[in-house]
Amino acid sequence: MAGPHAPEASDTPSPGASGKPRVVLGVSGGIAAYKACELLRRLTESGHDVRVVPTASALRFVGAPTWAALSGHPVSTEVWSGVHEVPHVRIGQHADLVVVAPATADLLAKAAHGLADDLLTSTLLTARCPVVFAPAMHTEMWEHPATRENVAVLRRRGAVVIEPAVGRLTGVDTGKGRLPDPGELFEICRRVLARGAAGPDLAGRHVVVSAGGTREPLDPVRFLGNRSSGKQGYALARTAAARGARVTLVAANTALPDPAGVDVVPVGTALELRAAVLAAAGDADAVVMAAAVADFRPAEYAAGKIKKKDGADPAPVALVRNPDVLAELSAERPRAGQVIVGFAAETDDVLANGREKLRRKGCDLLVVNEVGERRTFGSEENEAVVLAEDGTETPVPYGPKEALADTVWDLVLPRLD
Template sequence: MSRIVLGVGGGVAAYKSALLLRALTERGHDVRVVPTASALRFVGAATFEALSGNPVSTEVWDDVPEVAHVRIGQTADLVVVNPATADLLARAAAGRADDLLTATLLATGAPVLFVPAMHTEMWQHPATQDNVATLRRRGALVLPPAVGRLTGPDSGPGRLPEPHDVAALVDVVLGGGSLQQDLAGTRVLISAGGTREPLDPVRYLGNRSSGRQGWALARTAAARGAEVTLVAANVEDAAPFGCTVVPVGSAAELHAAMTARTGDADVVVMAAAVADFRPTEVAADKLKKGSSSEPTAVALTRNPDVLADLVAARRAGQLVVGFAAETGDADDDVLGHARAKLARKGCDLLVVNDVSAGQVFGRPDNAVTVLAADGAVTEVAAAGKDTVAAAVWDVVVPRLGSRR
């Protein structure tokens, strides 16, 4: 169990902090909510106390014998400020200590994660950008805001990332993963999910991929400053913040979407599970049992090899990362098959999943081995998929070098 301080700034998005609080406590964390006085004008202290099981204070004068303005920060494993308003970012950057939250920020030695939310003009103002740069320079983690509906009719960058995204990134930080801005200025193209090859208007040939590992790769890349385009094949989860999503269905659609966008990318990640085959013929009407159209066999045609085609079209300096879901058999073990695939495909890195006995698909955790074309091998131990994604980016970033 980790001890988390959840700081809440005084913006309308403060209502989402209650949802984040619930997500964190459901993960088993001990959460102490420290709101600003203005935050309590949006969400009452009783809500935070009921959800956290801990008292809520805003002033350094509360619970003086505990020396709360020092002790809360000293005992934290992580401080999350959600939402971080423009005013709160400014006060934190200036080193103010005029309420319990800003005093806690000065007293803590734990990682600090700011999750900004404000109107677009406020986010883009040079003063706010200078404050963000100051906080990052000091080691704080400041997420980029989401793009979407704001207060009233306005829309644009400045929306608070959704609670499930923030909770997933909290897992990364607590797991020792990096959310530093080492992908800033990098254009990333990621495929995720599983393709479906239609047999008739109702049925399809598909696979068990949930798309969650690709989602985690996109979310952690966006958190680390990348410009992310996500080609999503049949993924039900809400799209991560900071990503441009291109929905596709079949392998042919995914091939076309990736091919059209690969030229602009610095890193291409093929995390989607792409069907190797599709039905040779697609029935115009539903195939019915006992009818003249009932099939006795399904003829299959091989789909294009998306990863191989992306490697063949790779521009100078572009890094291509493939994924391999493997099982061992009588011919070779998982890594043996993966090394053969790496050589055959020609990508720079291959992320290998052992999917024997129903592992990985649809599960919250993953464990991978990252094979490099130069022979390097990186083992990533079992962890949440966002923590695994952060570890994959840790392998990618040093290899970008002068490519960007």
């Protein structure tokens, strides 16, 4: 009965024998299957024990020897291989995380309807750990009502279904349906695995996050800007996606890769950011304004480059105020029950200035941190105090920006609706 890739008894170690988190990487039959090799490499190199379970169609794109060599485990597609190990039950039972990348429309349909006609779909039925699907298909297939309903079913059951990226598809087609960057998929998997039984507690929620720093043009080559890298806002977007939310990221002048499962709206100026945030906030459950938005912009824009004149001082640059997007959102609340979170970057009297800003802006939460040339901006770490409208203060010690991001979402959750 055993197939050509049947594992020996020693190929399937007992639970916990390796001492590593156990990940099942399911691969379905799409052209993006080759990208899963990079995801597999990142998982194994970061200390995860990965078992690859492809569909028969997936092996038409990437062969079993490749998966076996990269994972260190034998590869099979059917339940008839190594029957004495009961693989269709054991693989899912022993997993700490199951991730399917790419997940085709066919695979999503089978998973939503509980079909179990091969090893991967059987594994999905027996898994009691977090499950992540990374869909990849043509835009028309992704947007079809059948696929959308299948995705909704999986999300209601607690699975994390990542939104596809927008970009080049098979052939000359371009649109939404592209598998996200493997490095970003890895970050989602790492976050989901770290949360464990906590699960996708933001499932069914739409959140809007702003990130980066706006730039106000002075002439065609110069602008007024700030040092914000966007890393904290991107951490907020990544953690929200890993917790199951639909995320819109309004990104101002960043040089960071798009987070997996996040709809990214690029902007440049404060006025562009305001328009994008207000447009996205109409149906949002929460809006987190992490971007460094310029308070002022030049009153006049020079159509040509401003020239330096010998012996003459430059003309003063007149400034005008930009709209206060955070105060506007807090006052108008585009959706009833919406939670608004602001950020306050201070250089002195940090908490006193933060408390005054919270009162003035009218938001629900305000993340206050001390900034400087070598502090916070561009760093992978952050330290802050989250002030709430009810007077409570939550200190977040120095550490990774994603830790602060998780604290923010932990404080947002009980305030939703």
